Amino acid sequence: MQRVQNIRKVTRLETKLSKIIKKQGAIPLDQYMAIVVDYYYQHHAKIGKKRGDFITSPEISPIFGATIANWLVRTWEEAGKPVFNLIEAGGGNGTLMHDILRFSENNHELHQALSEVYMIESSQKLQGVQKKTLEPMNNKVKWIERLDDYEPNRFTVILSNEFFDALPIKQYVRKNGQVYETCITHRDGKLDFGIMPSIANYMPNISEKLEDGEMLECSPAAQGMAQHMATVIKEHGGVMLVVDYGFEDGNKVFSLQAIRDHQKVSFFHMVGQSDITAHVDFSALAFACRSEGLENVVITSQGDFLLANGIEHISQRLFSHLGPNYKGIKALERLTGDEHMGKLFKVLTAYT
Numbered sequence: 001m002q003r004v005q006n007i008r009k010v011t012r013l014e015t016k017l018s019k020i021i022k023k024q025g026a027i028p029l030d031q032y033m034a035i036v037v038d039y040y041y042q043h044h045a046k047i048g049k050k051r052g053d054f055i056t057s058p059e060i061s062p063i064f065g066a067t068i069a070n071w072l073v074r075t076w077e078e079a080g081k082p083v084f085n086l087i088e089a090g091g092g093n094g095t096l097m098h099d100i101l102r103f104s105e106n107n108h109e110l111h112q113a114l115s116e117v118y119m120i121e122s123s124q125k126l127q128g129v130q131k132k133t134l135e136p137m138n139n140k141v142k143w144i145e146r147l148d149d150y151e152p153n154r155f156t157v158i159l160s161n162e163f164f165d166a167l168p169i170k171q172y173v174r175k176n177g178q179v180y181e182t183c184i185t186h187r188d189g190k191l192d193f194g195i196m197p198s199i200a201n202y203m204p205n206i207s208e209k210l211e212d213g214e215m216l217e218c219s220p221a222a223q224g225m226a227q228h229m230a231t232v233i234k235e236h237g238g239v240m241l242v243v244d245y246g247f248e249d250g251n252k253v254f255s256l257q258a259i260r261d262h263q264k265v266s267f268f269h270m271v272g273q274s275d276i277t278a279h280v281d282f283s284a285l286a287f288a289c290r291s292e293g294l295e296n297v298v299i300t301s302q303g304d305f306l307l308a309n310g311i312e313h314i315s316q317r318l319f320s321h322l323g324p325n326y327k328g329i330k331a332l333e334r335l336t337g338d339e340h341m342g343k344l345f346k347v348l349t350a351y352t
């Protein structure tokens with residue numbers, strides 16, 4: 001019988017990064033993650049059930065987008081029905097925005113009040129996919145690569161689903177009383193984790209937060225992004241909604257992961273062709289929002305949020321004609337169940 005060998009394929013990006021590291025020395029984890037995530041989304045990103053690397057809530061079922069549309073209608077009504085702009089950061093295939101616009105389209109008042117729709121998307125590849133998905137929907141949609149390109153001019157609703165988990169993180173570790181950070185180095189002919197003296201400390205009193213041998217993750221990029229979103233909202237009013245998987249109370253767990261073809265793979269497997277992410281620190285996002293003057297900041301579990309915004313009713317309305325085995329039941333359980341996405345995924349809402 002032929003033995004199956006676990007052949008490790010070295011990608012072009014890995015070769016390039018290895019050369020850089022051999023020449024210049026190890027690079028901090030967040031720099032590595034920014035390069036690899038950007039490369040993945042520019043060249044390889046595949047989101048979805050059949051031919052994707054991973055599946056997200058909007059791709060699981062339209063009941064997710066319909067429930068977010070329900071939340072949007074309520075939020076907009078509570079705000080006094082202002083003329084508003086709608087932004088989605090990191091829209092993937094464009095499915096969530098498609099479903100929100102579709103399921104709110106009967107609300108003529110809301111659609112009259114919806115002035116401009118922006119998709120913030122750094123990947124040209126995914127911008128192309130989103131343009132196809134959203135083409136039949138709305139001529140109001142514009143694409144920008146970063147939030148800096150948005151000029152706040154009115155009440156703004158900013159949404160994101162599984163966007164923050166793609167932003168780079170740092171890991172701080174304490175060894176013999178000294179604080180270091182995780183870096184990526186080249187060892188025994190391949191990329192590997194290492195530690196280096198911390199070049200920028202983004203966490204105040206870090207050494208007090210860590211016992212010897214402990215590790216703590218944080219994302220200056222995610223905090224900066226939340227702060228920026230909050231300043232936009234603060235200027236003319238608005239709300240932000242962040243859906244992602246993560247934790248609320250400081251993370252001393254190694255949460256980096258790589259996914260390819262719906263399988264968890266090693267962090268250095270097919271560098272640039274596997275999706276790498278980390279858990280989102282929701283308390284850090286909440287802190288960033290409050291520091292910019294947003295007073296109403298709430299974090300809930302995805303399960304509680306979706307149930308409070310009518311997902312059961314929506315699921316019945318959309319699928320009950322298909323009989324008792326309708327696939328909506330499975331999707332509902334997957335999106336809201338504690339043992340599925342209901343608990344691990346969190347929702348942050350923030351407004352002035």
Ligand SMILES: C[S@@+](CC[C@H](N)C(=O)[O-])C[C@H]1O[C@@H](n2cnc3c(N)ncnc32)[C@H](O)[C@@H]1O
Nearest residue numbers: 041056090091092120121122123161162163166
């Ligand atoms: C995990 S996908 C989520 C896709 C989609 N929201 C969904 O739920 O299916 C992450 C998305 O964020 C985008 N993205 C990642 N980093 C970004 C950045 N720095 N700026 C803008 N978009 C980014 C990716 O291109 C992709 O569209």
